[in-house]
Amino acid sequence: MDRLERTPPAIEARGLVKRFGGTVAVDALELRVEQGECMGLLGPNGAGKSTTLELLEGLQRPTAGTVRLFGLEWGKDAARVRARIGIAPQETRFHGKMTVSETLQLFRAFYPRGLPVDALLQLVGLEEKRGAYAMNLSGGQQHRLSLATALAGDPELLFLDEPTAGLDPRSRQALWDTLGSLKAQGRTVVLTTHYLEEARALCDRVVILDRGRIVAQGTPAKLLASLGGGQVIELVASPVPTPEVFADLPALRSLRLHSAGLTLHVAELQPALSGLLERVRARGLTLRSLSTREVTLDDVFLACTGHGLGEDTPS
Numbered sequence: 001m002d003r004l005e006r007t008p009p010a011i012e013a014r015g016l017v018k019r020f021g022g023t024v025a026v027d028a029l030e031l032r033v034e035q036g037e038c039m040g041l042l043g044p045n046g047a048g049k050s051t052t053l054e055l056l057e058g059l060q061r062p063t064a065g066t067v068r069l070f071g072l073e074w075g076k077d078a079a080r081v082r083a084r085i086g087i088a089p090q091e092t093r094f095h096g097k098m099t100v101s102e103t104l105q106l107f108r109a110f111y112p113r114g115l116p117v118d119a120l121l122q123l124v125g126l127e128e129k130r131g132a133y134a135m136n137l138s139g140g141q142q143h144r145l146s147l148a149t150a151l152a153g154d155p156e157l158l159f160l161d162e163p164t165a166g167l168d169p170r171s172r173q174a175l176w177d178t179l180g181s182l183k184a185q186g187r188t189v190v191l192t193t194h195y196l197e198e199a200r201a202l203c204d205r206v207v208i209l210d211r212g213r214i215v216a217q218g219t220p221a222k223l224l225a226s227l228g229g230g231q232v233i234e235l236v237a238s239p240v241p242t243p244e245v246f247a248d249l250p251a252l253r254s255l256r257l258h259s260a261g262l263t264l265h266v267a268e269l270q271p272a273l274s275g276l277l278e279r280v281r282a283r284g285l286t287l288r289s290l291s292t293r294e295v296t297l298d299d300v301f302l303a304c305t306g307h308g309l310g311e312d313t314p315s
């Protein structure tokens with residue numbers, strides 16, 4: 001028996017499909033997450049991230065396909081699977097008249113084994129709020145409490161649906177630190193996010209979904225490298241230049257005309273910028289704005305799908 005047979009993956013989904021009437025939310029998804037891995041699901045609104053998560057969590061039944069967690073199937077071994085996972089949904093409503101500590105005692109009681117309330121409070125940095133009513137916590141503290149409830153059963157596998165949505169940068173960084181230490185403890189983490197920096201900071205692997213399908217996956221570094229690195233130039237000029245004006249630009253990799261102007265992906269900045277300014281002058285164009293930046297995961301997404309991560313899935 002080889003090592004992989006003895007250590008089943010934390011998650012193995014085969015041919016996963018979820019339909020809601022005529023909408024195919026998840027479309028023939030194949031997914032494997034190794035134990036100890038942190039995997040991020042990225043995609044625009046409506047891409048199927050939450051539905052995928054809920055299928056993996058056993059909260060929804062797939063229309064077709066199978067989900068195995070640690071080699072166990074939801075249909076056959078639900079109790080054993082449930083004891084090994086923790087779920088922090090996109091929104092958690094806590095009982096307003098229960099304190100943080102009482103809330104955690106309640107969640108802890110759902111599991112035959114797990115972490116003591118004090119350890120949970122410490123893990124998420126809520127020790128000082130143990131006596132506060134859950135309804136009086138700030139947004140960031142509520143996210144922390146949600147994470148603590150997901151940790152109550154000391155899970156090996158954590159599912160987090162947009163764990164830092166709506167948080168200010170400081171609270172987000174604090175939660176990233178907590179998630180970093182949970183990863184360091186060897187827990188497997190699957191999270192959905194709209195924040196590219198979050199995926200870069202936390203995830204060993206990123207899966208980009210669009211219309212329920214995987215359009216790209218790999219380490220954040222590998223995904224960025226798939227575009228060949230380089231830089232992006234954003235340009236607005238009047239009159240609006242046609243793409244042909246820059247088609248023979250030195251070091252040009254790709255070019256896209258959109259409502260806000262032109263986006264050019266270039267291998268090297270200096271020759272591209274010199275060539276660009278020459279063409280602007282030669283055509284008598286007036287530059288309205290010009291900026292450059294590193295290639296981001298959004299550019300990878302754009303290259304895969306033709307639309308941006310910040311946009312809704314086109315219907």
Ligand SMILES: Nc1ncnc2c1ncn2[C@@H]1O[C@H](COP(=O)(O)OP(=O)(O)OP(=O)(O)O)[C@@H](O)[C@H]1O
Pocket residue numbers: 020023024025043044045046047048049050051052
């Ligand atoms: N219970 C449901 N009934 C009908 N359609 C649904 C249901 N849940 C999800 N959908 C549809 O399935 C598709 C995928 O939705 P899902 O919530 O999984 O996307 P998402 O990527 O998580 O989006 P967001 O980033 O906005 O949370 C969407 O078209 C959505 O309208």
